[in-house]
Amino acid sequence: MSEEKKQQQLKEVCRSRGVSLTPQRRAIMRALAVRGDHPTADQLYDDLSCQMPGMSRTTVYRVLETFVKLGLVRKVDSRASKAHFDADVTLHPHLVCLDCGKVCDFEDRDFGVLKPPAMTDDGFQIVDYAVTLVGYCRQCRHHEKASSD
Template identity: 30%
Template sequence: MDSITCIFREKKLKLTPQRIAVYKYLKSTHEHPSAEVIYKALQPSYPTMSLATVYKALKTLVEVKLVQEINLGEGNFRYDGNVVPHPHVQCMNCGIVGDVEGINYENLNTQIEERTQFEILSNQIYFYGLCPNCKNK
């Protein structure tokens, strides 16, 4: 909580209860929920919070780099409370998204820079396949 308070103070942004709730929710899960899933999960505790407020909170949290936005294509955005660079894997059948841990690709940006002469600022790596549940069906 100290980091979110410091970052919002530094950026001169208002730290609202709704922004805190969205941030805490994302930090408490290893899932990669959509804004709609976050909204439904927070509804019992924040009955007056609108879906638009959740979207605005997510936009702000992404802008200050406290949350990672994952673009799975076709306007299907998910959110991740883990902002350390890491690849993601998505099931092409059920849509579940997971983290890929233990894969070191730190030198990838340097290799791409050397081959393209671009200055690489960031990257996102996605893998697509079938999760164990869907594979066994």
């Protein structure tokens, strides 16, 4: 989804859910949508701190949580202690590097598509699931080789 379409979606969701569309929210959504590399809140804060000098790190964290609740942004199941965010909320698998923590989209978007039941026999209601492939990215594999020589 383009950055422009994402802004449109943000506008519509804010209107329908009675959430105000502040300049901060617009800027944070823009910063996330243009990157497309699943940044952390801190990375987005770094991107935004010169554009919007008055914005605090806490605001970035809080707005991202709001976006997740509104279904506008997904938190990637990345195994990292810091959450990575994705403006693409459609279900798609991710590749996560165990070394540098980089998160990428896996090229085959239909890989690992499951049809979980809505409820388990125990009464656990299933609302979502994630497909995460973990390993080592090309760069980290090269570093590994270089250092072991």
